[in-house]
Amino acid sequence: MQILKDQQLTDNTWKFLPDDAELPDEPINITVSLRRWLQEQEILKKYPGKLGIRLNPTDSVESVPVSIKNVQLIEINFPVFTDGRGFSLAKILRTQFNYEGEIRAVGEFMLDQIYYLSRVGVDSFALENQENLPDAMAMFNEFSDSYQTSVN
Amino acid sequence: MYQYNDKDQTLINERVAQFRRQTERFLKGELTEDQFRTLRLMNGLYIQTHAPMLRVAIPYGLLNSKQVRKLAEIARKYDKGYCHFSTRQNVQYNWPKLEAVPDILEELASVQMHAIQTSGNCLRNTTSDHLAGVAPDELEDPRPYCEIIRQWSTFHPEFAYLPRKFKIAVSASKTDRAATQFHDIGVHLVQNDSGQIGFKILAGGGLGRTPIIGQVIKPYLEKQHLLSYLEAILRIYNLYGRRDNKYKARIKILVKETGVEKFTEMVNAEWEKIKHGMEVSLSRYESMKTHFAPHPYNAVANQDSSLDAALSKNSEFATWLKFNTTDHKIDGYRAVFASLKAPDSPPGDVTHQQLDAIANLADDYSFGEIRTTHRQNLVFADVEKSNLFTLWQKMKALKLTTPNIGTITDMICCPGLDFCSLANAGSIGIAKQINDTFDNLDYVHDLGEIKINISGCMNGCAHQSVGNIGILGVDKKGVEWYQITLGGSSENDASIGDRLGPAVAKEKVVTAVKTILDVYIQHRHQEEPFLNTVKRIGITPFREKVYANP
Ligand code: HEM
Ligand code: SF4
Numbered sequence: 001m002q003i004l005k006d007q008q009l010t011d012n013t014w015k016f017l018p019d020d021a022e023l024p025d026e027p028i029n030i031t032v033s034l035r036r037w038l039q040e041q042e043i044l045k046k047y048p049g050k051l052g053i054r055l056n057p058t059d060s061v062e063s064v065p066v067s068i069k070n071v072q073l074i075e076i077n078f079p080v081f082t083d084g085r086g087f088s089l090a091k092i093l094r095t096q097f098n099y100e101g102e103i104r105a106v107g108e109f110m111l112d113q114i115y116y117l118s119r120v121g122v123d124s125f126a127l128e129n130q131e132n133l134p135d136a137m138a139m140f141n142e143f144s145d146s147y148q149t150s151v152n
Numbered sequence: 153m154y155q156y157n158d159k160d161q162t163l164i165n166e167r168v169a170q171f172r173r174q175t176e177r178f179l180k181g182e183l184t185e186d187q188f189r190t191l192r193l194m195n196g197l198y199i200q201t202h203a204p205m206l207r208v209a210i211p212y213g214l215l216n217s218k219q220v221r222k223l224a225e226i227a228r229k230y231d232k233g234y235c236h237f238s239t240r241q242n243v244q245y246n247w248p249k250l251e252a253v254p255d256i257l258e259e260l261a262s263v264q265m266h267a268i269q270t271s272g273n274c275l276r277n278t279t280s281d282h283l284a285g286v287a288p289d290e291l292e293d294p295r296p297y298c299e300i301i302r303q304w305s306t307f308h309p310e311f312a313y314l315p316r317k318f319k320i321a322v323s324a325s326k327t328d329r330a331a332t333q334f335h336d337i338g339v340h341l342v343q344n345d346s347g348q349i350g351f352k353i354l355a356g357g358g359l360g361r362t363p364i365i366g367q368v369i370k371p372y373l374e375k376q377h378l379l380s381y382l383e384a385i386l387r388i389y390n391l392y393g394r395r396d397n398k399y400k401a402r403i404k405i406l407v408k409e410t411g412v413e414k415f416t417e418m419v420n421a422e423w424e425k426i427k428h429g430m431e432v433s434l435s436r437y438e439s440m441k442t443h444f445a446p447h448p449y450n451a452v453a454n455q456d457s458s459l460d461a462a463l464s465k466n467s468e469f470a471t472w473l474k475f476n477t478t479d480h481k482i483d484g485y486r487a488v489f490a491s492l493k494a495p496d497s498p499p500g501d502v503t504h505q506q507l508d509a510i511a512n513l514a515d516d517y518s519f520g521e522i523r524t525t526h527r528q529n530l531v532f533a534d535v536e537k538s539n540l541f542t543l544w545q546k547m548k549a550l551k552l553t554t555p556n557i558g559t560i561t562d563m564i565c566c567p568g569l570d571f572c573s574l575a576n577a578g579s580i581g582i583a584k585q586i587n588d589t590f591d592n593l594d595y596v597h598d599l600g601e602i603k604i605n606i607s608g609c610m611n612g613c614a615h616q617s618v619g620n621i622g623i624l625g626v627d628k629k630g631v632e633w634y635q636i637t638l639g640g641s642s643e644n645d646a647s648i649g650d651r652l653g654p655a656v657a658k659e660k661v662v663t664a665v666k667t668i669l670d671v672y673i674q675h676r677h678q679e680e681p682f683l684n685t686v687k688r689i690g691i692t693p694f695r696e697k698v699y700a701n702p
Contacts, residue, residue: 061391082190082273084313088390091310096425110187112174116309143166145159147303 002133005102005124007140009133012126014073016054016106023047031075034059054106057085061092069099076122078107087120094121094151114139121151153214153521154299154443156264163307164261167268171195172254179251194274194312196267197253205571206245206253207270208260212280212298212322213241213524217511220522222263224507230256235507237492237500239564239615240319241279241524242270246571268306273314273401275305275386279321281329282525285444286480286487286533291341292349294324296440297378300432301339304379311386315393316401318386319358331526331642333357333366334618336403337385342372350374355385355415356407361610363617363648364404369416375437377423380430384423388415447519447534453484456538469544471597472555477540484537488518490530490552491562495587497551498580499565500528509550517543527564527603529557560602560669561587564615568608568625569632575608577625577632577658582606585662599669602682605640618642620683621668622649623661632658638668638694639686650691653699664698671697 003012014029019036027049037044037053044051052073055064068074074093076086086105093099104124105117114125114136127136156164171191178188196207208223215223223243227235230252236244248256260266269276278301285293301320305311311318321330324341332338338354351373357366373381385403392410394400407415463470477486490510493499502510510530514522517539518532525531530552535543547553556562563586566572568579583606590596605619609626616622622637634656637649656664671694676685686694 057395081187082313083395084273084311085391085395087310087313088387091387110191112187112191113313116307116312119309142170143163143307145162146309147163147306148308150309 001126002130003104003124003126004133004136005104007137009137010124014050014052014075014104016075024049029073031073034064038063038065055086055089057083057089059089061089064093064097066097068093069097069101071101073102073104074099075104075106075126078105078109081108081110081113087116090117090122091120091151111136111139115142118152119146119148119150123152153216154211154295154440160303161261161264164264164266164268167195167266167307168254168257168261171257175250175254190272190313193272194269195253195257196270197250198271199250203247204250204253206248206256206267207238208243208245208265208267209270209277210241210243210265210524211302212278212284212295213282213526214284214295215522215524217514217520217522219263219265220507220511220514222259222265224504224511226256226259227504227507234501234503236498236567237502237524237528237530239526239528239613240277241282241526242277243524246567271317273316274312274318275308275314276317276319278302278305279319279330279335279526281323281325282523282531283329283478283487283533284324284523285446286482286485287325287327287329288479288481289327290325290481291343292324293441293444294322294341295444296437297324297339297341297351298322299440299443300378300436301382304382308386311390314386314390315395316398316403318389318403320382326644328642328644328646329526331615331618333646334359334363334615334642335366336389337382338366339378344372348375351378351381353381353385355419356404356412358402358404359615359617360402360612361399362402362404363612364408365646365648366404367407367412369412369419376431376433377427378432380427381419381423383430384419384426387422388418392418449482449485449534450536453482453536453538456484456536459537459540462541466541469541471593472544472553473540475555475559475597476553476557477535480534486535486537486540488532488535488540488543488547489525489557490532490547491554491556492529492552493556493562494551494554495561495591499563499583502530506550506552509546510552513543513546527562529562555593556596558601558603559596560590560599560604561596562603564603564605564619566607566613568606572608574611575625576610576627577608577634579606579608579614579623579625582623582634582658582661586665589662589666599672600679600681602669603641604665615642616640617648618646619649620686621665626655628655634658634661636661636664636668636698638691639683641683645683652691653695656698667698668694 017030029050031052031054054075106126198205231245320337321332321335322339323330334357340352353370354366476489523531565583569575603620605616606623607614607616618640624635636652640649
């Protein structure tokens with residue numbers, strides 16, 4: 001599967017591990033839920049592959065530890081496109097946690113949200129429908145200016 | 153007034169292009185109904201009983217004559233020749249074609265207008281006092297602050313998918329003419345002990361199904377922190393506002409359920425993290441103020457004697473002047489209301505011919521500007537005394553001089569069953585009955601200030617819960633009934649009306665109103681306004697009389 005990263009098509013090298021799935025034997029790159037990440041620190045530390053975190057809209061910012069800074073990938077999940085909490089989560093990660101790694105939008109977000117998402121600090125996009133990738137590329141330039149400061 | 157710079161113009165042009173692409177993708181089936189609904193709502197486009205409805209933004213209610221002519225042209229070309237001014241100082245078209253909306257937006261953009269964020273769960277048009285800049289009781293002109301808020305809220309990337317819509321109102325005067333206590337955020341310009349101007353911030357007010365009065369969460373905010381404080385409130389709301397039930401999703405419910413103290417703490421904690429780096433500089437304020445500099449008023453306007461002569465000769469003119477004009481900061485000028493509440497037309501409606509003529513009158517008599525009010529009238533804010541008689545004559549020919557501002561026939565009324573798919577009952581019909589019944593002007597004037605608000609359902613678009621007399625359409629087994637409330641107000645003495653009793657049948661509404669007025673006349677002390685009498689004697693005497701003869 002391909003994703004958009006820094007406005008370029010790139011192969012996806014990450015996989016989300018559901019909470020009820022065992023850690024894989026081979027060291028692939030995985031993301032886990034915040035809950036798992038917090039609860040299974042010791043086990044996860046020993047995992048030989050790369051680890052990232054997937055945040056959901058219901059994950060409260062207070063429960064996100066400062067150490068999140070060190071992960072390579074934070075996915076922000078959009079279970080429905082109308083739930084805008086992910087926009088604030090991304091902004092807070094960038095401006096208050098000073099997170100510099102990759103923030104990836106996953107789930108049901110719309111192409112038409114890509115521009116605003118990129119402005120609050122999301123820098124990669126995993127589209128459910130790969131056919132939309134070309135259209136998605138055009139979304140970064142919907143506006144040439146803005147009234148607020150942007151994170152990107 | 154504010155004039156767009158290149159950046160403002162580029163942004164709205166790009167918005168038109170974006171919406172055109174979105175409409176085309178929808179028509180080709182590339183966007184789902186759900187997706188397009190969200191996108192079109194963020195551009196003021198509803199799909200209604202008869203046709204789409206397009207809501208166009210009028211930032212803080214200020215228009216110039218060129219814009220008014222464009223509104224007229226759009227009504228002619230794309231609609232049925234008229235449009236409707238709303239209770240949020242905006243304007244609505246009831247019959248545009250979906251395919252034509254991008255073209256309408258392009259026309260609007262050519263006169264620095266748009267429909268951005270006029271509906272949907274986002275930051276809406278900022279509203280203000282329709283007498284801003286001319287009111288004798290104001291601390292400072294609120295409009296430069298409104299424009300700064302408008303820019304901050306426009307295309308704000310973080311707050312476009314809020315739990316629910318979000319409205320900000322700004323007031324700078326002793327009398328609150330912007331209903332700030334019933335907004336998600338109310339901003340009041342205030343002066344601190346050392347004479348500095350800053351803001352008092354209210355949050356959690358709102359109308360609709362659960363009307364709630366906003367509470368002060370920051371008694372004094374230093375000027376430079378305006379935007380960071382608003383941003384902090386919005387972020388807390390975006391993260392913690394309820395998304396499980398759309399009737400509980402407004403910030404008013406978050407404030408209520410969290411408790412105002414805890415809510416304030418959360419906002420303040422967030423604000424501490426973000427306030428540095430988001431300051432609005434004094435020079436930005438100062439340069440914004442130059443856009444709203446006072447007009448070149450005639451220094452000898454107060455020496456006019458023609459007005460007194462006209463007044464003594466023409467009692468109809470004198471009555472109009474008393475009811476439909478108000479004091480101006482500058483001696484020798486008055487602000488003039490154009491009543492959109494003529495007896496034979498739906499409240500707030502205006503035709504394209506009227507609009508064109510209004511634009512000309514604004515050019516000739518009021519520095520080319522017009523304002524809209526949240527009670528759905530228009531204002532020529534800067535009319536010289538010596539011009540009042542001529543202006544009155546010209547407005548009379550346009551049916552804009554019904555001398556009823558602030559009176560019982562100056563009703564707020566939603567579109568109701570005639571246009572709205574959510575309605576339980578008609579509201580325009582009730583307004584018409586009230587007009588037909590109370591057609592004796594002496595009687596209406598004797599009653600003085602009474603605000604009647606009529607909504608066709610619980611959503612409360614016409615603010616019935618804060619009407620001195622509120623009338624709410626309810627559906628009883630497919631029949632239209634009306635719930636009456638008394639004693640509501642959206643001004644300084646903000647209050648939510650009390651239920652009079654069981655709903656009344658359609659044909660009994662006007663009789664009930666008549667009875668309520670009789671009780672008032674019987675109990676009032678001299679010039680005591682209706683609202684004060686209701687507050688003094690309570691609702692019981694009214695209830696007893698209205699339900700005496702079932
Ligand atoms: C004809 C179609 C219309 C529809 C379908 C409609 C629908 C709604 C709905 C569903 C709400 C409730 C939202 C909530 O409580 O969160 C609402 C609120 C409101 N509507 Fe309308 N409306 C219409 C026309 C109008 C018009 C013509 C006006 C102006 C006179 C208006 C002014 C308002 C206002 C001011 C509110 C906000 C009340 C508040 O602060 O909660 N609406 N509308
Ligand atoms: S109050 Fe109800 S009936 Fe009236 S316009 Fe609003 S939604 Fe429609």
